[in-house]
Amino acid sequence: MKEIMSFTPADLAGKCEREGFQSFRAEQIYNWLYCNLVNDPEKMKNLPADLQSVLIKDYRFELLSRQDLSRAEDNTIKFLWQTDDSEYVEGVLIPGAEAGRYTACVSVQLGCNAGCAFCASGLSGKARDLKSAEIVEQIWRMKKFAREEGKRVSNVVFMGMGEPFLNYENVSKTLEIITHEKGFNIGSRRITVSTVGIVPRIAEFARSFPQIVLAVSLHAADDKLRSRLVPINKKYSLAELHSALREYQNITGRRITFEYVLFSGINDRRQDAENLADYVRDFKCHINLIPANDVSELEFKPSGRKKLREFKNWLEAMNLPVTIRKSRGENEKAACGQLRRDRGGF
Numbered sequence: 419m420k421e422i423m424s425f426t427p428a429d430l431a432g433k434c435e436r437e438g439f440q441s442f443r444a445e446q447i448y449n450w451l452y453c454n455l456v457n458d459p460e461k462m463k464n465l466p467a468d469l470q471s472v473l474i475k476d477y478r479f480e481l482l483s484r485q486d487l488s489r490a491e492d493n494t495i496k497f498l499w500q501t502d503d504s505e506y507v508e509g510v511l512i513p514g515a516e517a518g519r520y521t522a523c524v525s526v527q528l529g530c531n532a533g534c535a536f537c538a539s540g541l542s543g544k545a546r547d548l549k550s551a552e553i554v555e556q557i558w559r560m561k562k563f564a565r566e567e568g569k570r571v572s573n574v575v576f577m578g579m580g581e582p583f584l585n586y587e588n589v590s591k592t593l594e595i596i597t598h599e600k601g602f603n604i605g606s607r608r609i610t611v612s613t614v615g616i617v618p619r620i621a622e623f624a625r626s627f628p629q630i631v632l633a634v635s636l637h638a639a640d641d642k643l644r645s646r647l648v649p650i651n652k653k654y655s656l657a658e659l660h661s662a663l664r665e666y667q668n669i670t671g672r673r674i675t676f677e678y679v680l681f682s683g684i685n686d687r688r689q690d691a692e693n694l695a696d697y698v699r700d701f702k703c704h705i706n707l708i709p710a711n712d713v714s715e716l717e718f719k720p721s722g723r724k725k726l727r728e729f730k731n732w733l734e735a736m737n738l739p740v741t742i743r744k745s746r747g748e749n750e751k752a753a754c755g756q757l758r759r760d761r762g763g764f
Contacts, residue, residue: 421551422451422477423558424591427600439469447473448600455562481552482507482559495520497560501528501552505545508578509556511564511571521573522560524553526589527580532614533649534635536679536710536718539579548580550591557596575610577633583616583623593627606630612677617654620662624669632666633675633706634659638685639693647685656697667701674701679708680721680729691732698738705733705740 425433430444443465450462457480459465459473473479482499485506489495495511510523528545530537561571574596576582582589593609596602606629613619614635623632638644644651651659663674676698680686698705707730710720721729726742733740 419476419478421481421549422447422457422473422479423481423551423554423595424549426591426594427598434469437469437472439466439472443469445600451479452558452601452603455558455565457558478551480555481549482555484559495563497556497563499556499559503546507548507552507556509560510578511560514572516572518569519572520560520564520569521575522557522571523575523578524556525578525580526553526576526582526585530580532581532584534614534637535647535649536637536681536713536716538711538713538716544580547585547588550588550595553588553592554595557602561602571604573608573610574604575612575633577610577612581614581616582611583613583619586619586622590626593630597630610675614648614650615654615659615662616650617658617662620666621669624666628670628672631675632672633677634663635679636676636694636697637679638690639697643685643690647681660697660700663701672702674703676703676705677708678705679710680726681710681718682721682725684718686721686725686729688732691729691736695733695736695738703739705738707733707740707742709743709745711745 420433427444427448430447431441434443435441446464447462450456456462459470459479462470465473482501484497485500486498487495493513497509497511499507499509501507505528507525507528509525511520512523513519514521525548527547529543530539531544557571557574564571576589589611593611596604597606597609606627610631610633611623611627612633612635620632623630635648636644637647639656641651641656644656667674676694678685678694694705707726709723709726710718712720730740730742
């Protein structure tokens with residue numbers, strides 16, 4: 419069966435025509451699916467009965483089944499869904515600064531093979547890439563949940579399980595669907611895609627999605643330390659990443675977000691701050707300092723709040739824009755990969 423949420427509007431219009439229906443029926447289906455959040459063809463009342471029958475018989479509207487939902491004290495909501503192959507996918511709704519709004523954090527792979535030394539998602543490697551329909555459905559389900567609470571999803575971040583640029587084709591199709599005016603119609607500047615630095619994809623992403631925010635998981639600004647924390651650095655060095663990001667900024671003119679998770683005695687020293695400042699100084703950028711999650715299976719331990727503030731002060735003294743990201747869902751294991759591992763995911 420075909421997966422309805424993998425179709426762009428143009429794909430679906432062509433499919434309708436080949437099935438003997440007028441192309442405008444695709445727009446009606448899209449409107450039901452993405453505006454009204456209805457995924458039952460029998461409830462799509464302006465579709466002819468024979469088209470409803472085709473949709474029921476030949477198309478799948480759901481690939482995920484909800485297994486768990488947990489709400490943290492700060493109102494962060496963690497979802498766990500199961501796939502057809504009995505794997506687990508995580509998604510998170512993060513309360514926005516403005517009342518009534520959420521940011522949806524989505525996963526793009528089952529596990530991850532980037533191998534970051536501090537990340538729970540990669541402890542067991544990668545099972546497989548998520549299909550575009552599975553990524554879109556995460557957003558659909560979280561939007562549906564938010565709407566039932568009288569709220570809405572205003573932003574989407576690709577910061578859950580997996581490396582987006584190692585599942586580039588499916589992530590690209592997802593972005594096309596969710597930004598399309600007939601899809602979720604989410605503004606490009608309200609979407610952030612995070613990468614550990616898959617250099618060959620950065621310029622391609624810049625040309626295809628110049629308005630979408632790019633976040634780079636940096637975590638260290640010298641090659642020896644970064645290769646220890648982020649092993650992909652052995653393949654794509656800091657110098658190569660720097661060059662690719664300069665090209666990205668030349669193409670887009672957009673600010674880059676650098677993400678930096680701090681670990682006690684590892685990357686939180688004064689010299690680390692100076693290295694970071696030297697590395698990012700040429701960019702129009704913002705630095706997000708991120709409190710590390712304490713994952714028992716991993717060797718690195720979080721820097722304390724005092725050290726986070728000290729590190730921030732060092733960077734500010736070097737005239738760099740920096741914030742400390744607020745931790746979310748700590749009491750419900752909302753860091754990517756933690757809840758999935760508790761369920762015995764891959």
